[in-house]
Each structure stands twice: as C-alpha cells, then as structure tokens.
Amino acid sequence: MQEQKSSFPFSMVERMMPWYPGIAVMGWAFVLIAFLLALFVLSPSQASFFSDAKAVREGAGVGSAFVNANFGSHVLEAWLPQLKFFGLGLGLLAIVMALGTIAKRLRSMGMVIFSQLPEKMRPAVPPPPKRIRLFQLSALMGIMVLMIVLIVGIILAVSVVSGYWNNSIVNDLNPAQPGSTLLSQLSVISSYAFWLNPLRMIGMAFLFTAITVALTVIIGTLRMQTKLLGGLVQKAG
C-alpha cells in the first residue's frame, strides 16, 4: 500500500515535518538571545539613564550618555518583545510539526498492518483527512504573522523610535508643538503597541489552532484504526 504524494507546497511542508527538533532549538535560541540582550544591554541602559536626578537626565543634550542610554533602551524595547514571541512561535511550530509527524507515522503504521492481509480481506483505508491541510496552513499563517510583527518592530525601532528618542527631553521633546515631526513620531510610538501586541497574539492563536487541529487528526486516526481492526475481528468472528 503506497501513500499518495501531496502536491506542492504541502509536499515541501511534509518533508520539513521531521525537522522539529532543530526548529525547537532555534526558537529556544531566539528567546535566550532576547533574555541576554535584556540582561546585558536593556537593563544597564535603564540603570545608566536613571543614575542621576530627573533635571540632569532630562536636560542632557544629544550625544550625551543619558540620551544615548534612553535612546538605546527604547529602540531595543521596540523589537525585543517581538523577537521573544517569534522564538515562542517557533517552539509552538515545532510542536505542530512533531504532532504532524506522529499522525503520519500512525497512518503508515496502520497501512503496514493492513498490507499483511490478503487483498480481498483488506479494509479500504480512508484518504488522509482534509484537516491535515488546515493545521499545516494554520501553522504557516501563525509563524508568518509573528515574522511580520518582528519585521514591523524592527522597522519602527530603526525609524520612528530612534528618530524620536535621539533628542534631549527638555530641549527638544517637551517643547514639540502639534504638527511637528517629533509629535507625529510620538503619536506612532505611543499607539503602535495597542495593535501590534494583540496582532502577535493572533499569530500565537493560529499556532494554538494548528496544535488543536493536529491533535484531532491523531485522535481521528486512532479511532479509525480501532474501528477498522474491530471490524476485521468481528468479520472473522
């Protein structure tokens, strides 16, 4: 009994399924990088900025250690959480891939067992469920959303966030008037997290859905095999 090959791009997705240990390690590495950057860059920047009185740190001019520390921590805060969630997303993707591999092995194991029977006794093996495509697409969608969120975070960090925070708070930022570039940058900086954070959770939701659907495929395969084997026993009895 030969399993029918899937069409492109699903054939590629199925070939990549057994790579899940590598994907899991990659996800873990991204989260580790996020932790190390927070520990060795973000935290010292914040400590350095808050090391003097409010009047001194906010009055510091462009190019000073205070402005640089404030600038560095804000730029990092714009993309670091997105990297962390991308790492978590890769971990969830690895789980989906592992479940997909289990479902595929269960199915081929069932086919091996039934292939031992004479052809006329062999039960008709149902085609692979359509839900396989659903969990593959859901997982791809989830990881793509998280990747887009990371790219948006990086773009915001290098454009608006770095443009705004590389200024003296007292001399440039506080006196900014409506219509100025600084205030329009502040408008973006203060609002993007309200849609970007839920959007990355939408990415996670796609990945959770992929896990849910992959589990239904495994459950369905186990139930189907129990039913087919039970039918065989009944027929023989």
Place this chain on the structure above:
Amino acid sequence: MNENTPYQLKLFPVLTILGWILISLALIIGLVILTPTAANYFGANSKEVRDAAEAGSVLLSQLGVLASIPLWLEPLIFLGVAFFICGIALEFSIIPSLVKQRGDVMSQAFPLIVKLGK
C-alpha cells in the same frame, strides 16, 4: 458526534472558539479605541497642553481610557490563550484511552492478521 463521543471532544472546539473571540476582541479594541485615542492624545497636543488638562476635559478622559483599558485588556488576551491551552489539554487527555482501546483491539486482531497473512 454521537452520544459515545467523549466530553473532551465536544468541549475543545468551544474553548478554541472562545480563545479566538477574546484575542480578536483585544485586537479590535486596540485598533478601534486605543490606537486612535493614543495617536490623538500624544500627536495632537503638546506636553504643555497635556499637562495642563483640567478635570472633565477631553484630554483627561482620553488619558483615563489609555491608562485603564490596557489594564484589563492584557489579562483578557491571556484568558484567550488559557482557553486554547485548556482545549489542547482536553484533547491530550483522551489520547491514552484511545491508545489503550487500539491496543486491545490490536491484540485481538493480531493472531487473525498473522493467520490470514500466511
């Protein structure tokens, strides 16, 4: 789904849908309420004007929205995530019994398969 369907299989789709509803709701609130309010509050008013806002003013009510809604919106998102995780746990919980059932049937079918396969 018939009467013999385990309760876990009946419940997990509801939990998954609830997870989607809560997370989508958070995105909609973020997009429709919080983003325009923050953009208007910070983008259309200088710091001097924002700091001088009086009780009952539009600026202070915008600030109230920006300070209060995110406090419950984030836990709402995580409640959505918890629904997903509960659904996944329920699905996992029926796998051991299914594997046992399949093993029992397999032990009955195995001698038969060996006999018929000869």
